[in-house]
Amino acid sequence: MNTLSPSPAKVVAIMGPTASGKTAAALALAQHVPCEIISVDSALIYRQMDIGSAKPSAAELAAVPHHLIDIIDPAEAYSVAQFQAAVIDLVQQIKGRGKLPVLVGGTMMYFNALMHGLGDLPPADLAIRAKLDAEIAANGIASLHARLQQLDPITAQRLPPGDTQRIQRALEVIELTGKPLSTLFAEQTTVKPLLDIHAFSLEPSERSVLHQRIAQRFDTMLQQGFLDEVRALRARGDLNLSMPSMRCVGYRQAWEYLDGEYDAAEMRERGIIATRQLAKRQLTWLRSMPDRVVLDCLSDQVSAQVLRQIQLWSIAD
Numbered sequence: 001m002n003t004l005s006p007s008p009a010k011v012v013a014i015m016g017p018t019a020s021g022k023t024a025a026a027l028a029l030a031q032h033v034p035c036e037i038i039s040v041d042s043a044l045i046y047r048q049m050d051i052g053s054a055k056p057s058a059a060e061l062a063a064v065p066h067h068l069i070d071i072i073d074p075a076e077a078y079s080v081a082q083f084q085a086a087v088i089d090l091v092q093q094i095k096g097r098g099k100l101p102v103l104v105g106g107t108m109m110y111f112n113a114l115m116h117g118l119g120d121l122p123p124a125d126l127a128i129r130a131k132l133d134a135e136i137a138a139n140g141i142a143s144l145h146a147r148l149q150q151l152d153p154i155t156a157q158r159l160p161p162g163d164t165q166r167i168q169r170a171l172e173v174i175e176l177t178g179k180p181l182s183t184l185f186a187e188q189t190t191v192k193p194l195l196d197i198h199a200f201s202l203e204p205s206e207r208s209v210l211h212q213r214i215a216q217r218f219d220t221m222l223q224q225g226f227l228d229e230v231r232a233l234r235a236r237g238d239l240n241l242s243m244p245s246m247r248c249v250g251y252r253q254a255w256e257y258l259d260g261e262y263d264a265a266e267m268r269e270r271g272i273i274a275t276r277q278l279a280k281r282q283l284t285w286l287r288s289m290p291d292r293v294v295l296d297c298l299s300d301q302v303s304a305q306v307l308r309q310i311q312l313w314s315i316a317d
Contacts, residue, residue: 016202017279020297028303030064040105074245108285152180202297
C-alpha cells in the first residue's frame with residue numbers, strides 16, 4: 001500500500017452536488033492516505049436523521065474516523081460560525097495525529113465560511129424578526145422570497161423559496177445595513193484564508209445521469225424505511241417544518257405527505273425535484289470557485305485522480 005505523509009499545512013476538500021459520490025471517493029482515498037474525514041453537510045449533523053440524509057453506514061463510519069456527524073438533536077440549532085470553529089479545531093487535532101484532514105460534503109455555505117471567513121454581519125434583531133414572522137403568517141414565505149429577489153437577486157437565487165430562516169436573515173441584514181447580503185460577502189476583506197484547502201469538485205459530465213442517480217437514491221431511501229424515519233421524528237412532538245432540520249431536502253416532502261397534503265406518487269416526485277434543485281444550486285456555487293480541481297463524478301477513476309493530484313501537490317511543495 002502506498003501511504004503518503006500529508007503536509008501539516010494542507011487540507012483536502014472533496015466537494016460536489018448531492019449523489020455525486022463524494023463519500024465513496026473519500027473512503028477510497030482513505031485506503032491510500034492516512035486521513036480523517038470532516039463532514040461538511042448541514043443534514044448529517046443531526047441525530048435520528050440517517051436514511052433521508054444519506055448518512056454513511058456504520059461500516060463506512062468505522063472504516064475511517066469521521067467528524068461532525070450525529071452531533072446535535074434535530075430540535076437544536078447549529079450556526080455556520082459554530083461549524084467553522086469546530087472545523088478549525090478538528091483540523092489542528094487531526095494534523096497533530098499526523099493525518100490529513102479531508103473535508104467532504106456539499107453544504108456550500110459551510111465551505112464558503114472555511115475558504116473566505118464569515119462576514120462582519122449584524123446580530124439578529126428581534127423586532128425585525130417579529131415583523132417578518134407576521135408577514136409570513138399573513139402572506140406566506142413566497143412573498144418574502146419575491147421581495148428578496150428584487151432587493152438581492154444573487155442571494156435569492158441560491159436560497160430555496162421555502163427556506164424561511166435564511167430568507168428572513170437576508171432581509172433582516174438588508175434592513176439593518178442597507179446593503180444586500182451578497183454585497184456584504186463580496187466586500188469581505190479576509191487577508192489570509194482560514195485553511196489551505198486543495199479543493200476537488202465532483203461534477204457530472206452529463207446532468208441527466210446525475211438526475212437519474214438522484215431518483216434512484218430517493219427510491220432506495222424509501223425502500224430502506226425513510227417514511228418510518230420521518231414518522232418517528234413527527235411522533236416526538238417537538239419538531240415542526242419551521243426548523244432547519246425538517247427543512248432538509250426530502251424531509252419536508254415526506255412530512256407534508258404524512259400530513260395528507262398529497263399522495264405517495266406526488267411526494268416522491270416532489271422529493272426528487274427538490275433534490276435536483278439542490279444539486280443545481282450546489283453546481284452553481286461550485287462553478288464560482290475558480291481554484292477547484294474539477295473531476296467527472298460519472299467516471300470510475302475519481303478516487304485515483306484525487307490520489308494522483310494529492311501526490312503531485314505534495315511533490316510540488
